[in-house]
Amino acid sequence: MKILFIGTGAADWVLKDRKGNEFFRRLTAVKINNNLMIDCSADTVDYVNSNGELKDVKNVLITHTHSDHYSPETIIDLLGNDVRVWAEKESEKMILSDMPQLKDSVLEIFAENTVGEYTVIPVPAGHSVANRDQTPVNYIISDGDKTIFWGCDSAWIPNYSWHEMKKYKYDLIVLDGTLGDADGDYRIFEHNNISMIKEMSNTIKSQNLLKENGKIMISHMSRYAHKEHNELQKQLDDVGIMVAYDGLEIEF
Ligand SMILES: [Zn+2]
Numbered sequence: 674m675k676i677l678f679i680g681t682g683a684a685d686w687v688l689k690d691r692k693g694n695e696f697f698r699r700l701t702a703v704k705i706n707n708n709l710m711i712d713c714s715a716d717t718v719d720y721v722n723s724n725g726e727l728k729d730v731k732n733v734l735i736t737h738t739h740s741d742h743y744s745p746e747t748i749i750d751l752l753g754n755d756v757r758v759w760a761e762k763e764s765e766k767m768i769l770s771d772m773p774q775l776k777d778s779v780l781e782i783f784a785e786n787t788v789g790e791y792t793v794i795p796v797p798a799g800h801s802v803a804n805r806d807q808t809p810v811n812y813i814i815s816d817g818d819k820t821i822f823w824g825c826d827s828a829w830i831p832n833y834s835w836h837e838m839k840k841y842k843y844d845l846i847v848l849d850g851t852l853g854d855a856d857g858d859y860r861i862f863e864h865n866n867i868s869m870i871k872e873m874s875n876t877i878k879s880q881n882l883l884k885e886n887g888k889i890m891i892s893h894m895s896r897y898a899h900k901e902h903n904e905l906q907k908q909l910d911d912v913g914i915m916v917a918y919d920g921l922e923i924e925f
């Protein structure tokens with residue numbers, strides 16, 4: 674399995690303000706192998722402009738409908754009208770009202786859903802959107818051999834999701850890495866800070882959720898809360914957590 678981090682930034686990275694070759698994070702989009710994406714933000718166009726098309730992508734899993742994860746215009750422009758855009762049922766209602774030409778692609782939470790060649794289990798995230806009927810989700814994704822947990826956006830992992838998560842062993846776990854190490858950040862109820870990430874990572878390891886060579890990473894870093902990338906990576910080196918960056922591709 675391969676994962677390509679197209680965009681690793683939280684919503685405060687603004688593409689139009691990018692200067693020259695400075696280090697930059699696009700808004701969230703991830704590609705698994707050649708044919709599956711998790712989220713598709715407007716900044717995905719910037720990736721395609723410099724790296725080529727995403728024409729083999731047949732399925733997109735939407736975590737939630739915040740605009741830094743979900744851009745209907747971009748999905749149609751880049752992936753066409755035949756793409757399947759999957760989400761839990763209330764989020765899917767919004768997706769189909771934005772893109773009525775698409776096929777209904779509802780995912781059942783806590784169930785094994787078949788999406789192309791993958792089994793996908795959505796679990797509720799510690800996150801919310803303005804429409805309280807919608808449930809932001811994280812994803813357990815398996816191709817029958819390799820398994821990943823996608824944990825952005827979420828603060829902690831809700832208990833009932835943890836109970837589902839711990840039924841499996843993972844080649845890769847990606848946790849929400851939005852916040853830094855400042856005390857008193859008001860956003861800890863919707864995103865993780867570094868202390869939370871370290872706590873969860875310790876428990877994931879002590880409960881043997883990682884396969885041999887399994888990795889824990891973070892993505893969705895905010896601009897305001899973190900030191901620059903290399904310093905952040907240094908901060909997490911001693912606990913063995915890898916910080917994603919735009920364009921990083923990992924095969925496992
Ligand atoms: Zn976000």
Ligand SMILES: [Zn+2]
Binds near residue numbers: 737739800826
């Ligand atoms: Zn969000």
